[in-house]
Amino acid sequence: MYVAVKGGERAISAAHAWLEETRRGDPAVPELTIAQIEQQMPLAVDRVMAEGSCHDRFLAALAIKQAKGDLIEAAFLLRAYRTTLPRFGASEPLDTTRMRLRRRISATYKDLPGGQVLGPTFDYTHRLLDFALAAEGEDRAVAPEMPAPAAEVPRVTELLAREGLMQREALAEEEPGDLTRQPLAFPAERPVRLQNLARGDEGFLLALGYSTQRGYGNAHPFVGEIRVGHVTVEFTPPELGFPIELGEIGITECQMVNQFKGSRTEPAQFTRGYGLVFGHGERRAMAMSLVDRGLRARELGEDITAPAQDEEFVLYHSDNIEATGFVEHLKLPHYVDFQSELENLRSIRRTAEAALPEAAE
């Protein structure tokens, strides 16, 4: 029960002013620009775009500045902003085989068409703090270049599918459900699950994905392929009637290959878990693909024994904007609620104390 209480305006206004002062920090230190955040904290920007479910690098960087670096708060700001904009429609589905790749690796094949391209990765770094970065005016690193062959880069899943060893995806072209228009309903179809996971909290997805590797869900995953790069977005305006290119966005895709023991209707084969996220978000895409595969247990007729296979548990708790709202609402005044709990507890105590002397007799 909530009761409106008046008062506190002066205190709130002072708290906001102090928040603003602490956001800026020591005025002797130069202020961060949005461009600096966008350019020099690109992975934070990518995470906010993914969890804010809105691709706009400038807005995500602005949100990070306003939120003092609290990325969940920043995603919240971005989600709130997007509700003020009209929607023009939906894009053509992205064609990730036509990505402009920065990175493309496979853990299942050493030699594969298109090769292993490492890209700008933290892998193989020593995780030693680099104190050179603490010095101002660092030398600008220059990435080396080599002639780029114009090679086809086929999907690893397609190579397996051609041999009949990888389950083909259903080629349904029906209109996918949209969580921003229709609330979650169960059982949730795969398009809705993927949308939910794509904007889910990275920490939650990571922990669940990890749990499937540690025996909660019986997964034996291999990274078939990870792709990081840019993809063209096409949209068909109704007044034109043909698709046009809106520009490019950065994305990360992960194809996780998992064994499937087969069923009465299907032979033993590989199945895939799929991850696709805005920006460069490799950990996020990998975790998403593990959880996606976990959630396919129902359609593949597997036993549902683990949290990552329980779609209600996963989909209802993945959204960090909803989660933070409900957890943080606990700090709102519950004075009346609590009074009734207190009264209840006192009355139980009184009843128990009144009964005690009789019991002693």
Add this chain to the structure above:
Amino acid sequence: MTMLTAGFADPVLDAQACFRAVLEAMSRPGRIQRAGSALTPPAPLNQAAAAVLLALADADTPLWLDAGAEAEAWLRFHCGAPVAAAAGAAAFALATAAPPALAALDQGTEEEPQRGATLVLQVEALEEGEGWHLTGPGIEREHRLRVTGAPAGFVAAWAANRAGLPCGVDVILCAGDRLAALPRSVMIAEG
């Protein structure tokens, strides 16, 4: 493409002004509001109907209309609303001639009555103070509204629509740059 004319000069403020006019009209059924006076929509669209659809219809609201190819192209361009093949599948139905039966439009459901369709009905003229007797929520005693060019049998069909409350269809009557609303809760007696 035919000669496409402009929509609202200021999409945000003009749409808000029209929204306000529709809100007033819905809150006080039978009272006449103005909307779209500055628009030059293609025939047979009138200014009020054009303004209402510019303000309310968008990519999330399927639109059914009987206004011909030019008006359809204009509305598709400015609203971005998908055109519904059947009136029953539309969130907004625009009738410039005999409208589809009210019962043939989306009535909404008991759980989601707000999904009931809105019929934007072009008529010849609207006049306050005479004609129909309107009573119901938003009306202290009664409002009078004369609708010239209302479809035959409309009042009887309205009674059936009213009986389905909270489900049913809302109607916005448009003549020139004048509009009046009939929310599904209003009762109409012929006068």
Add this chain to the structure above:
Amino acid sequence: MSPMTPADTEERRHWMAVLARASADEIAGLLASLPSLPAPERLRAPETGLVMVRGRAGGDGGPFNLGEMTVTRCSVRLGEAVGHAYVAGRDKRQAELAALLDAALQDPARRAALMEGVIAPLAAGQQAARDAEARKAAATRVDFFAMQTTR
């Protein structure tokens, strides 16, 4: 104006794609050195909204909604031609310039000069940036040659 043929549509898709990737300053800078275009009539003022980006399950399966992106659109009329722009991001000036050019490029009398003076240099700059990134990616391509010979 005669109806667009498939080849016209393909050419129009090309210039719209190039303009969608160009900044307002880049477009305006190139336009400045050409004879100025007449002022267009605004059919739809620049407006920022969202497009829901769709992916495919497993990369090649059924579509799903990945998340939205900001898009700015604008439509103008120049004589008989209606020019449209839908560009990623929130730059209204870019959208308006792109719509103006889309209208002007539909006029055969203007097309050649605008393709040469605006679209071609923008496209070349965009291709050069893509090529530079591809060369950096190529430098991080793993060469397993040594392992194969010592096996």
